[in-house]
Amino acid sequence: MHELYDNQGRTERAVLVGLKLARHDDEIWQMAFTELKGLVETAGAEVVTELIQNRDLPDPATYIGKGKLAELNAVIGELNIDVVVFDSELSPKHVRNLENALSCRVLDRTQVILDIFAMRAKTREGKLQVELAQLHYLMPRLTGQGAAMSRLGGGIGTRGPGETKLETDRRHIRGRILELSRQLDEVRKHRDLHKKRRKKQEIPVIAFVGYTNAGKSTLMKAIVERYGNGNREVAEGRNRLFDTLDTTTRQVQLPDGKTAIFSDTVGFIQQLPHSLIRAFRSTLEETAEADLIVHVVDASHPGFDVQMATVYDVLQELKVLDRPILTVFNKIDLVPGAWIGNDPNSTETVRVSATLGDGLDTLMEKANDLAGVRHLLVTVEVPYKEAALTAQVHREGRIFEEEHRESGTYLKAEVPQRLADELSVYFLQEAEEVVPPKEVKKLYFDFTTPESDDVLH
Structure with a gap:
């Protein structure tokens, strides 16, 4: 059972930290950083100020350089900051070193997004999915962070689904991940039944x-x-x-x-x-x-x-x-x-x-x-014992080739998606033989600059 989440009714004061690398597109980076402010405010904190550093690469130890880190510490003290939020996902090493260097909690963009999802989840499936994502993210970052979260007792980045406090014990987390995965499998089975019913109709x-x-x-x-x-x-x-x-x-x-x-x-x-x-x-x-x-x-x-x-x-x-x-x-x-x-x-x-x-x-x-309804071009050999399936192809599909072979009936036909799924075990051709019902432009169009894909994708 999770502890109840409580922020004591006080709005946390946050500072945003952005690292703009030389390879970043200016417009795309600024859009993402502006978006971060909206995320933090949505999560319930007040953005008091922002710090931005331009570098060629992130600092391997602390993400930002030593000078900017000292400036950040000064801002934390002067403005009574509760939490620092970084613009990209931090590595476990970055989190550990930053928590040791700063006098407040450290979060990254990913934690803030997960926190908002925890607030928004309403259905059982949604809550299970959010908690699973949070625990997968938290596991490699527990060193130091678990103690900090327990000590501070709340705030953005600590709430689980339903505004419960996130579990921070490594052994309990492993067991919880297994249990969440099991419950989600049950939900998926139920969802699959509805999908099959829709396909039949x-x-x-x-x-x-x-x-x-x-x-x-x-x-x-x-x-x-x-x-x-x-x-x-x-x-x-x-x-x-x-x-x-x-x-x-x-x-x-x-x-x-x-x-x-x-x-x-x-x-x-x-x-x-x-x-x-x-x-x-x-x-x-x-x-x-x-x-x-x-x-x-x-x-x-x-x-x-x-x-x-x-x-x-x-x-x-x-x-x-x-x-x-x-x-x-x-x-x-x-x-x-x-x-x-x-x-x-x-x-x-x-x-x-x-x-x-x-x-x-x-x-x-x-x-x-x-x-x-999607129609697919299939090439199959249906065993004679599955004569009913062959008859179904005749009723619902367009047959282009048919041949009675020693081991079964060879068919090349266009059939509805639902029937193609039933025939898939007898496919003789690879998936590229599937033909979409409409002409679709399949090429992925990238609106961003090539230099930014490792950061903003």
Whole structure:
């Protein structure tokens, strides 16, 4: 059982520390550093001041140089600072040395993001996933930090799901990780049953993805209110980072009269912790299982192109760039003039204002066209004892070649995704034989500069 988290009702005072390396793109780095301030404030602390250092490389011992470290210590004393937040993920060695050198707690960007996720998690699955990500991150960094967290008893970076205090005992953490993994496996099995049911009914799944605060929840709410099948409950979109954490799914009627499942997922962000991507894989699999990906972009944000690149980084990691992608440039009412957005990686684009309801009909028409059930070209040899499966291919597929061989029926056919899954054990060809139903630009388009990919991706 975790101890209750308590910050004694006092807002923590924080200083942000940024390290700008020579290889960083100025605009991208500044956007990420400005974003850090919003993250820290979302986590509940007050950003009192900022320190920035320009270097060729991070200091191997303390991340920032000795002179800047001395300056930081002076600021901590003068401004009564409670916590220092660094702009990138710190190594265990950096954390240990910085805690020894500074007279307050030390956090990095990853811990702040994990802390916000802990606050936002509402469902059982969300809480399990967040806690697992936190413990994976914490394990190699326990030396020194565990004592510091126990001594200070609270603050940003220490809360677990439900505002409990994070476990800091190494032995307990190992056992807890195993237990969390076991519970998540049970949740995944339950989720898989729903997926199989949807596949049998051939209900298309449309997944909404996007940078955090792009307006996904507001857009989903507007769509459900106008086109929902009587199920109007959906997350209320607010101007908060990671406001939607747990996946929300709703049934929506497409223009052709068919029903589709619309799925709203957690927003992405620069340097999204890999421990979170790993822990949230089952939730993100809603995107991997989708027939159509709707990429929601905040067209009013000055760095929307960088945000788009961040989203594509995650989609590439999920291996879903072969799916049709409908890019929705949202908040168009906040963009002056006749702005025209472009996304070289999408199948289609549309401009909307979720708050005003403009462009929703066009969005739904394009979603209707792109979200058809996926058909795959398969080459199989089905054993004669599976004659019912062969008959199913005849009923539901388009057969291009058929041959009765000694060990079974050879078939080359185009079949629905669901049937292809059943036939997969009899595949004779590699996965590259799979043909998407629509023409999709598969090349990953990188909006960022090559020099920045090891920092901001």
